[in-house]
Amino acid sequence: MKKCLLILCLFIVNFTFGQTKQALTDEQRLNKCIAENTNYFTFDGQKPNGKGWTILENLFAENQFVAWGEYHNSPMLSQLTSFALESASKNGYKTWCVETSPFVASELMKIAKESNPLETILSFSKENHIRPTFPFFESKEDIQMLQTASKLNYTIWGIDQEFQMTFPYCINKLYSGVPNSLKQQYKPVADSLLAKWWMPNGKLLDSLTKVVKSPSLKQLANEIKISKEIYYEGDNAKRASLMKSNFYKYYDALKTKDEKIFFKMGSNHLAKGMNLATKIYDIGNAIFEVAEHNKTNFANVYCMVRYTTEKGKIIDDFESNDNENPKVFSKLYDKEKWVLVDIRSLRRRIKYDGSLTLDTYRLIEKYDFILVSSEIMQ
Numbered sequence: 001m002k003k004c005l006l007i008l009c010l011f012i013v014n015f016t017f018g019q020t021k022q023a024l025t026d027e028q029r030l031n032k033c034i035a036e037n038t039n040y041f042t043f044d045g046q047k048p049n050g051k052g053w054t055i056l057e058n059l060f061a062e063n064q065f066v067a068w069g070e071y072h073n074s075p076m077l078s079q080l081t082s083f084a085l086e087s088a089s090k091n092g093y094k095t096w097c098v099e100t101s102p103f104v105a106s107e108l109m110k111i112a113k114e115s116n117p118l119e120t121i122l123s124f125s126k127e128n129h130i131r132p133t134f135p136f137f138e139s140k141e142d143i144q145m146l147q148t149a150s151k152l153n154y155t156i157w158g159i160d161q162e163f164q165m166t167f168p169y170c171i172n173k174l175y176s177g178v179p180n181s182l183k184q185q186y187k188p189v190a191d192s193l194l195a196k197w198w199m200p201n202g203k204l205l206d207s208l209t210k211v212v213k214s215p216s217l218k219q220l221a222n223e224i225k226i227s228k229e230i231y232y233e234g235d236n237a238k239r240a241s242l243m244k245s246n247f248y249k250y251y252d253a254l255k256t257k258d259e260k261i262f263f264k265m266g267s268n269h270l271a272k273g274m275n276l277a278t279k280i281y282d283i284g285n286a287i288f289e290v291a292e293h294n295k296t297n298f299a300n301v302y303c304m305v306r307y308t309t310e311k312g313k314i315i316d317d318f319e320s321n322d323n324e325n326p327k328v329f330s331k332l333y334d335k336e337k338w339v340l341v342d343i344r345s346l347r348r349r350i351k352y353d354g355s356l357t358l359d360t361y362r363l364i365e366k367y368d369f370i371l372v373s374s375e376i377m378q
Contacts, residue, residue, distance in 0.1 A: 027355040029346060030328065030364075037342040040334065043374070045079050052340035056084070056301070056371075060091040064260055064296035065287050069267030069367070070303050076375040077303060078141035081264055082148040088262045089152045096149050097157040099265040101227070102246055103220045104134055104166060105158025112150035118143040128168040130197075135163045157261070159246035159283065161227040161239055162220075168197045170224055174205075177212040186211060199228060236278040243269065243283040257294060263287065270300050271366035284366075302367040306333040308377040326360040332372050339372040 024032070041050030059066050066088065070077055085096065098105065111117045118140060125131040125138075132138035137146060149156065162170055175183075175190040189207050193200045202225055209221040230239050251259075263283075268276040270284035284300060291298035304325045308315045317323050318330040332339045346364050356364075363370065 025355040026350050026353050029349055033343060033346050034341055039340050040337040042337055043080060048083055055340060057087040059299045060088045060093060062297060063299045065291055065298040067263035067270040067300040068303055069270040069300060070264055071305050074377060075139055075141040078145045082145045085148050085152060093260040093262050094154055095157060095259055095261045096154045097159060097261055097263045099136060099160045100158035101160055101162045101223055102158045103223060105156040108137060108146060109156050112146045124169055130165050130168060133166060133169050157250045159243045161230050161242055162223050164198055164231055167200060168194055170220055174208050174217055174221055177214045177217040182211050237280050240280045240282045244286045247283060267302050273366050276362060299368045301369040301371050302363055303371045305373045305377050306330045326357060326363055328360055329370050329372060335374055338374050341370040343370060344368045
């Protein structure tokens with residue numbers, strides 16, 4: 001009898017312990033994940049160093065598609081991407097997909113081969129009195145990144161719209177395709193388009209397109225018209241659809257479907273599932289589905305910055321009431337090191353008990369890694 005009572009007591013103690021162990025909140029689960037799955041690396045513009053960087057490099061060996069969801073216009077992130085392009089190249093990557101249009105991607109590949117591509121790009125801005133001509137490809141660090149891609153023989157895929165600031169450059173390119181015998185006749189058309197470059201007239205674009213012989217320039221005119229509609233209507237769904245359509249045009253043209261592709265675009269676009277901001281199934285989800293179909297892997301990294309400067313004043317996203325990033329990750333900031341958190345294990349453990357903020361749940365659902373930059377963005 002005593003033996004039975006002892007066994008019963010042990011059972012109750014173990015059962016109670018087990019129940020207590022399982023009763024972790026989502027916040028506790030996340031904190032445990034951060035404690036167990038956080039690594040670091042140092043980066044001062046030279047080669048990154050540390051286990052965190054090794055993990056990022058290994059993603060290229062383990063996945064067909066790797067995506068860096070960036071915060072835009074960061075010199076440090078562009079420098080880091082140059083090293084990522086090198087690591088990816090060693091693992092068989094030769095395609096780089098970026099947030100430009102197909103036309104601009106082809107232009108950038110040509111410009112990268114010039115003796116001074118930065119001077120070339122800045123000269124376009126001076127000519128058109130608009131800066132930047134090519135968003136996300138303007139700074140010295142951006143151009144060094146572009147040159148790295150060129151030296152490593154990457155093909156650049158541009159899958160986005162034509163950005164509005166690129167319209168004048170595109171209109172001039174379109175006019176350059178007009179036969180010499182018709183140049184004088186169509187100059188007033190080009191001048192009228194440039195006079196209202198931010199919202200070019202569709203009929204005038206059609207007029208130029210009819211006399212242009214080049215199929216690529218005819219396609220460019222169509223890209224301008226579609227992009228103008230996206231801007232005018234503020235149509236995020238149309239933009240996401242365009243991104244996916246352009247991606248599949250490139251992808252379907254491949255001889256084999258095992259092409260490895262490195263993506264660097266805004267973080268909202270590269271989420272698995274719906275876009276973080278627009279609640280639309282964006283390019284990130286399309287990539288995820290292609291990887292599922294191919295029975296390969298896709299890893300995405302959410303890159304974030306805590307500190308920015310505005311008019312000489314440092315802005316702390318953690319302290320902001322309108323924060324861009326989940327505060328639980330912002331507080332991991334380290335001024336000496338980049339912080340990498342692997343959150344993949346959380347996805348199957350999270351219970352949605354409300355102990356985390358909504359933006360934290362979304363990142364856990366949609367991203368594999370969180371990368372907290374050490375830089376203070378200018």
